[in-house]
Amino acid sequence: MTIFSKIIAGEIPAYKIAEDDQFFAFLDIFPLVEGHVLVIPKLEIDKFFDVPDDYLSRMLVFSKPIAKAIEKAFPCNRVGLAVVGLEVPHAHLHLVPINGIDDLNFTRGKLKLSPEQLKSAQEKIVRELTS
Numbered sequence: 001m002t003i004f005s006k007i008i009a010g011e012i013p014a015y016k017i018a019e020d021d022q023f024f025a026f027l028d029i030f031p032l033v034e035g036h037v038l039v040i041p042k043l044e045i046d047k048f049f050d051v052p053d054d055y056l057s058r059m060l061v062f063s064k065p066i067a068k069a070i071e072k073a074f075p076c077n078r079v080g081l082a083v084v085g086l087e088v089p090h091a092h093l094h095l096v097p098i099n100g101i102d103d104l105n106f107t108r109g110k111l112k113l114s115p116e117q118l119k120s121a122q123e124k125i126v127r128e129l130t131s
Contacts, residue, residue: 004040004090015122017069018129022055023062027122028094030110033103034121035074037095039063046089059093067095069128073121080104 006012008024015027017037028036041059045051051059067079076097082104083093096104113121 002044002088002090004038004088004092005044008040008042015118017122017125018062018066020062023059025063025066025095027118027125029113029118031113032094032096032106032108032110033074033098034111034113034117035070035076035097035125037066037070037125038092039066039095040090040092043091045091046085048083048085048091048093051091063093063095065129066125069125070095070097072128073124082106 003012007014007026015029017025017027019025022042023039024042025037025039028038039059039062041051041055043051043055063081067081070079074097077099080096080098080103081093082096084106085091098104
């Protein structure tokens, strides 16, 4: 069972942004920039392009309102999307508020936000998502 499956099961706490019967979105606790969200399928599949086709398309549709909420919650040029998949063997995509290409540079240091900062980021995104 991956750490993401444990988050879905509620065994590990997460800063949840959205959930439905197929997907779960939550804040990356070591974000590239504030407002960085992970979207995962509830199916435990290692590689992103091994996810069934119908899930892939629904995953993007599930992510769309979240990306729009991130864009409203955090000043940015747009929300970038990245699929890397090396750190956790569970398919996932990254939604990252960006102003330049370097904001999607996964080789640079990650932010270390306090629980209060993470909770604030979560609340900003959820507020925009539900408005």
